[in-house]
Amino acid sequence: MIGSIIVKIAFSASLLSAILYFLNHRRFSSRVLLFARIAYHTAVVSIILIAVSLIYILMTHQFQFSYVWNYSSTDLPGPLLFSTFYAGQEGSFTLWALYTGVIGAVLLRYSAHKGYESEFMTIFSLILTFLLLMLIIKNPFTYIWDVFPKDLIHTGAIPAGDANVVWLDRAKGLWAQYPLEGRGLNPLLQNYWMVIHPPVLFLGFTSMSIPFAYAVAGMLKRDYVSWIRVSTPWTVFGAMVLGTGIVLGGYWAYETLGWGGYWGWDPVENSSLVPWLVCVASIHTMLSQRRSGSFIKTNFVLSLLCYILVLYSTFLTRSGVLGETSVHSFAEPGMWVYWMLLLIIVVFAAIGFGLFFARRKEMPRVPVEHSFFSREFALFLGASALVFASLFVVIGTSSPIITSIWKNKLSAVDTSYYVTTVLPMGVVIALLSGIGQLLWWKNSDKKSFWRSLRLPVLLAIAVGGISYAVGARSAAMVVFIFAAAFMLCANLLVGYRVMKGNPRMAGGAIAHIGIALMFLGFVASAKYDTKETVSLEQGKAVEALGYKMTYLGYRPTERGRFAFDVEVEKGRRRFVVSPVMFSGRDNEGMIRNPDIINLLTKDFYVSPLSLDQPDGGQGTEVTLYQGKPQRIDGITVEYIGYTFSTSPEFGNVVKVNLNVTHDGKKERVVPAMHNNRGQIQFIPASLSHSGIQITLKSVRPAQEGEHNSTATVAIVDPGGKPQKKKNDVLVVEATIKPYINLVWLGVFILIGGFLITIARRREEARRDSTMSE
Amino acid sequence: MKLKIIIGSVVIAVFVIFGAISFMNSNVEYTDFAKAEKLGKKVQVKGAWLRNKESQLDTKSGQFIFYMKDDNNKEEKVILEGGKPNNFEIATSIVAKGRYKDGAFHASEILTKCPSKYEGDASAVKKTL
Numbered sequence: 013m014i015g016s017i018i019v020k021i022a023f024s025a026s027l028l029s030a031i032l033y034f035l036n037h038r039r040f041s042s043r044v045l046l047f048a049r050i051a052y053h054t055a056v057v058s059i060i061l062i063a064v065s066l067i068y069i070l071m072t073h074q075f076q077f078s079y080v081w082n083y084s085s086t087d088l089p090g091p092l093l094f095s096t097f098y099a100g101q102e103g104s105f106t107l108w109a110l111y112t113g114v115i116g117a118v119l120l121r122y123s124a125h126k127g128y129e130s131e132f133m134t135i136f137s138l139i140l141t142f143l144l145l146m147l148i149i150k151n152p153f154t155y156i157w158d159v160f161p162k163d164l165i166h167t168g169a170i171p172a173g174d175a176n177v178v179w180l181d182r183a184k185g186l187w188a189q190y191p192l193e194g195r196g197l198n199p200l201l202q203n204y205w206m207v208i209h210p211p212v213l214f215l216g217f218t219s220m221s222i223p224f225a226y227a228v229a230g231m232l233k234r235d236y237v238s239w240i241r242v243s244t245p246w247t248v249f250g251a252m253v254l255g256t257g258i259v260l261g262g263y264w265a266y267e268t269l270g271w272g273g274y275w276g277w278d279p280v281e282n283s284s285l286v287p288w289l290v291c292v293a294s295i296h297t298m299l300s301q302r303r304s305g306s307f308i309k310t311n312f313v314l315s316l317l318c319y320i321l322v323l324y325s326t327f328l329t330r331s332g333v334l335g336e337t338s339v340h341s342f343a344e345p346g347m348w349v350y351w352m353l354l355l356i357i358v359v360f361a362a363i364g365f366g367l368f369f370a371r372r373k374e375m376p377r378v379p380v381e382h383s384f385f386s387r388e389f390a391l392f393l394g395a396s397a398l399v400f401a402s403l404f405v406v407i408g409t410s411s412p413i414i415t416s417i418w419k420n421k422l423s424a425v426d427t428s429y430y431v432t433t434v435l436p437m438g439v440v441i442a443l444l445s446g447i448g449q450l451l452w453w454k455n456s457d458k459k460s461f462w463r464s465l466r467l468p469v470l471l472a473i474a475v476g477g478i479s480y481a482v483g484a485r486s487a488a489m490v491v492f493i494f495a496a497a498f499m500l501c502a503n504l505l506v507g508y509r510v511m512k513g514n515p516r517m518a519g520g521a522i523a524h525i526g527i528a529l530m531f532l533g534f535v536a537s538a539k540y541d542t543k544e545t546v547s548l549e550q551g552k553a554v555e556a557l558g559y560k561m562t563y564l565g566y567r568p569t570e571r572g573r574f575a576f577d578v579e580v581e582k583g584r585r586r587f588v589v590s591p592v593m594f595s596g597r598d599n600e601g602m603i604r605n606p607d608i609i610n611l612l613t614k615d616f617y618v619s620p621l622s623l624d625q626p627d628g629g630q631g632t633e634v635t636l637y638q639g640k641p642q643r644i645d646g647i648t649v650e651y652i653g654y655t656f657s658t659s660p661e662f663g664n665v666v667k668v669n670l671n672v673t674h675d676g677k678k679e680r681v682v683p684a685m686h687n688n689r690g691q692i693q694f695i696p697a698s699l700s701h702s703g704i705q706i707t708l709k710s711v712r713p714a715q716e717g718e719h720n721s722t723a724t725v726a727i728v729d730p731g732g733k734p735q736k737k738k739n740d741v742l743v744v745e746a747t748i749k750p751y752i753n754l755v756w757l758g759v760f761i762l763i764g765g766f767l768i769t770i771a772r773r774r775e776e777a778r779r780d781s782t783m784s785e
Numbered sequence: 786m787k788l789k790i791i792i793g794s795v796v797i798a799v800f801v802i803f804g805a806i807s808f809m810n811s812n813v814e815y816t817d818f819a820k821a822e823k824l825g826k827k828v829q830v831k832g833a834w835l836r837n838k839e840s841q842l843d844t845k846s847g848q849f850i851f852y853m854k855d856d857n858n859k860e861e862k863v864i865l866e867g868g869k870p871n872n873f874e875i876a877t878s879i880v881a882k883g884r885y886k887d888g889a890f891h892a893s894e895i896l897t898k899c900p901s902k903y904e905g906d907a908s909a910v911k912k913t914l
Contacts, residue, residue: 081913160910191913384789404804411812426827426882429811433804545847602869621868622842637837658913712874722836743844745867 015065015153022058022109023144025051030137037130037232045130052120052137059113059144063097063106066152070096076178076190078156079103085196087571095206096197101330101349102152104214109143111218116140119222119246123229126242126781131229135363139221139319142356149348157188164189199594199603202571205264213261213284216254217322220287222246223294224319224364227312231367236308236375240298241780243315245773247298250318251291252766258284259759268605273538274755277427279334282409283325289402291318293395299520300391303453305378307392309368312375314399316364321406323360327353334412334424385456390448394441401437405430435492442495442531445524446502468505472498483540493535500528516772523765526758533754537615543747545621548578550739556746558582559616563742566623576620576742580609591620591744610753617747624741633709635724636670644727647704648673651723654711662686662693666711668723674699683708683725704729813882817855821885829882830855830890834873842868853881853890862889870895 032048035041066079071093075081083103084096098107116136123132157164157180165188170177180186197206223243230239261281262274275281294314297307328334331350383389407414411425450464475497476490484490507521546556548563555561564577573594580587589607606619634644636651643649652669659665667684683697685708696707709724816828832855834840840851849865863881873879876897883892 075913081910156910163910191910193913195913400800400804404807407804407808411808415812423813423815423829425808426811426813429807432807432811436803545844547844602874604868619868621847622844624844741844743842743847743868745847 015062015069016151018058018061018065019144019147019151019153022055022062022113023141023148025058026055026113026137026141026144029055030134030141033130033134033137037134040130048130048133049120052116052133055137055140055144056113056117059106059110062147062152063110066103066106067094067097069153070094073194075176075192075194076156077152078154078159079152081156081191081194083194083197085194088197088202091204091207092197092202095201095210098210098214099197099201099206102147102150104210105143105146105150106152107211107214108218109140109147111215112136112140112143112221115218115222123242126777128226128229128233128239128242131232132225134232135225135228136221138363139225139360142359146349146352146356149352155188156190200269203264203268203605205260205268209257209260209264212253213257216250216257216284216288217326219246219250219253220291220318220322222250223291223315224360227315228364228367231312231371234371234374236312236371237301237305238780240301240311241777244295244298245770245777247291247295247315247318248766248770248773251288251295252763252770254284254288254291255766256759256763258288263756267608275538277408277430279409280329282405282430283328286325286402286406286409287318287321289398289405290314290321293398293402294318296391296395296398300388304388305376306388308375308378309372310395312368314395316361316368320357320361320364321402323353323357324406327357328409328413383454385451385458385461387448387451387453387456390444390451394444394448397437397440397444401434401441404433404437408433435488438531439492439495442492442499442528445527446495446499449502449506449521449524464505468498468501471501484535486539489535489539493532496528496531496535499531500525503528516768516775519765519767519769519772521765522768523762526760526762526765529754529758529761531758533751533756533758536751537749537755541747541749543745545743545745548742548744550742552739553581557616557748559746561744561746563740564588565740566742576623578618578742578744580616580618587616589616589618591618593620593623612753613751615747615749615752617749619745619747621743621745624743632728633724633726635722637722641671645729646674647727647729649706649725649727654713654721654723666708668708668711668725670706670725672699672704672706674702674704677701681706685709685711702729817857818859818861818885818890819857821890825885827882827884827893829880830861831878831880832856833878834876835860840869853879861885863892864889865892865895870897873897 029048029051032044032051036044036048069077069080070084073080073084073086079100079102080096083099084093088096096103098104116133119136120129120133123129165180165186167185167187169185170179170187174189176190176192177187178190180188223246226239226243226246230236230243233239258281259274261284265276266274291314294311294317297310297314301307301311331353333350408425408429412423415423446468447465450468451461472494476494479493480490484493503521503524507518507525510518510521542557544556546554546561548554548561550563550565553560553562560581562579562581564579566574566576569575569592573592575590575592578589578591580589587609589609591607592605594603602622604620606617608618609616632644634642634649636642636649638651638653641648641650650671652671654666654668657665657667664687665684666687667682670681670683672679672681679700681697681699683706684695686693686695694707694709696705698705705728707726707728709726711721711723713721814828816824816830818830818832821828821830830853832853835852835854838852838860840849842849847867849867849869851863851865852860853863854860863883865881865883870879873895880896881890881892882894882896883890885891
């Protein structure tokens with residue numbers, strides 16, 4: 013395939029560009045620079061071609077490619093089909109390389125303008141080179157017959173009538189079969205968030221490479237001070253995008269995956285949070301360096317860490333090293349990927365920190381002059397708290413690795429670990445970001461500082477007192493609420509003052525207001541939620557958590573999914589929630605999506621657990637074990653085995669062979685089930701001498717360590733006693749999450765704060781470069 | 786300046802000790818049912834769902850109750866807070882996190898290990914030919 017060749021071209025061009033840029037850094041030559049630029053742009057064009065080809069083969073269902081077969085299928089609607097582009101390892105690395113390539117092309121111009129092109133592009137091309145090397149190892153254009161040569165490659169004549177075959181070598185008589193249908197996208201991911209969340213998150217990951225590359229470029233150029241002016245707008249941009257990506261993932265988990273909350277301290281979530289925390293810490297120490305010249309080394313270390321931590325996260329979540337301790341089961345990628353991911357970390361850590369240790373003596377030492385009562389000191393403490401929080405999270409997330417070295421056993425920490433360690437950091441951060449805003453640079457007048465504290469502290473005490481009065485009884489929570497309220501009030505005060513003066517400087521205060529609101533929302537919605545499991549008999553109202561709930565019935569929605577309508581009433585207000593349940597493919601089990609009533613002060617969250625359909629009409633359901641006859645209502649049923657076949661007309665066909673004895677007569681009965689692209693059809697079988705009907709419900713093939721498969725059937729005996737039809741019962745878990753809207757409101761305000769800061773820092777970077785010209 | 790360094794080191798030391806203690810306390814040990822019974826604290830037990838024994842959702846309490854045997858073939862009743870976990874039916878093995886109390890293992894979380902749907906799955910490719 014031409015795709016594989018383009019991957020190699022892109023890799024070579026990118027490597028060449030890194031080398032040429034490095035040569036140009038050592039000795040400037042306009043010709044070398046020209047070739048470096050050509051090489052880089054060749055790489056970018058090739059990556060775009062790779063991405064376009066991958067999307068093309070996915071959209072046109074070319075199942076001769078292993079990636080297409082593994083992650084897509086013909087029944088996916090357009091946007092979801094497009095999202096399979098980054099559903100697997102190969103595709104997500106392609107997306108990452110695409111972002112890196114394109115952002116690099118933008119930054120090439122930006123850096124050239126700032127006199128940073130050769131150094132920055134040396135390291136950025138190298139980053140791109142390693143991502144492309146990953147694509148050579150995990151090639152998205154691998155043919156499926158190369159993955160399954162024994163099963164798919166044949167010799168001799170091609171049997172007549174086979175359409176899905178291709179000649180590999182006509183002279184040798186070598187030909188291969190390929191599938192007509194793919195395995196499809198994991199049903200848990202079949203949701204519009206799959207279209208939105210990963211592209212944003214990967215853009216965030218990519219952005220983390222920018223501060224890294226500028227830090228290295230600064231050291232290469234022996235410019236230890238002004239590189240941060242070039243880097244800051246992009247660092248803030250990275251923090252904004254990565255933060256947005258994390259929140260979108262949290263909202264996805266909350267709104268559709270039905271984990272009950274927006275954050276589960278899962279390794280995949282943690283590993284995107286850690287670089288974000290470090291990146292935010294670096295924004296604060298960079299600010300301090302601008303004002304007082306200190307923290308030069310800290311800024312190098314933190315900027316380097318932003319990307320190293322992204323790489324470490326990638327290693328943790330994609331190499332299979334966490335084993336079965338993570339809920340997100342990324343499939344085992346194989347040894348090659350494991351070592352490659354490890355190599356990338358080592359290479360970039362060696363480049364970054366190697367250079368740092370070689371140059372650290374040259375870096376200017378700025379004596380720290382500021383006092384305890386200075387904004388610098390508050391910023392330093394705040395950044396330290398952020399770094400500590402990220403350290404705690406990174407250690408917790410790496411726990412399976414730590415315990416496997418230490419005890420030779422993989423074990424994860426309980427999620428309570430994260431709460432106990434990060435919560436105190438949250439309190440420290442909240443207090444400092446209030447205090448820091450009220451302090452001046454260098455040194456503050458103590459008297460006026462104490463005076464400025466008065467109002468926010470009083471207001472925060474009031475909020476803490478109210479929360480205690482309405483039921484927050486844990487001391488830790490009251491302290492946290494107090495700290496967040498103080499952060500909110502102090503920043504509102506400062507923000508108001510700044511807005512009156514120069515609104516363009518208000519980014520920091522606004523971002524802090526957003527964080528403070530999020531903190532308050534976290535406590536209210538996660539710590540003080542109330543839950544109740546409710547069984548809803550169809551048509552009968554049940555009172556739960558102060559709401560009247562009535563299960564109305566279910567209806568099919570799209571692609572074999574069912575929505576279960578529940579009417580929720582309180583006073584005169586009436587809502588209908590429709591949580592969804594459906595079975596995944598190939599016995600993947602039940603997938604459940606909650607539904608939410610979003611009210612101003614709370615969310616009413618309804619998560620479906622199960623639907624009980626009592627007997628009568630449906631018949632008696634029974635699970636049969638191979639070779640174990642069972643007696644049910646006067647009938648003896650023995651399950652012999654099942655057969656599986658595929659036909660173009662019915663799709664996948666499962667038939668079970670049953671020996672049924674009724675009234676002393678034994679006969680063979682074969683009920684079947686057709687699964688035609690998700691459309692399931694039951695073909696019941698009847699006994700010849702009576703009206704007894706047997707419907708196949710499901711078959712479970714033999715599992716590891718077992719010899720026998722099981723089949724579940726429903727037996728309906730119309731001659732039997734007429735049963736009273738009972739109503740269906742829907743079991744749901746209802747949760748009230750108070751003030752969760754504060755979290756989302758806080759996120760929007762935070763993003764607003766970031767945008768204002770980016771605009772301000774870009775303006776400054778532009779002014780600096782025109783000044784230096 | 787000296788004072789700052791001293792305060793700084795004390796704070797760092799406190800945080801490190803605090804982090805280490807939290808880590809040790811919340812590291813959930815892998816063990817089997819026999820030991821879980823003895824310890825009575827939160828542990829995780831790996832094993833398999835006993836399919837031929839009853840399993841049901843208690844619709845009143847919202848607990849999913851089933852039987853599981855650990856790697857030493859000891860059987861135990863497991864009460865999970867919440868509904869049947871995702872992918873429960875197809876899991877080749879499961880890990881239950883929780884503590885032993887009053888004749889049953891009370892699980893707060895179940896992790897399911899699914900047969901890898903990844904490379905080398907020749908039977909899957911044959912189905913789609």
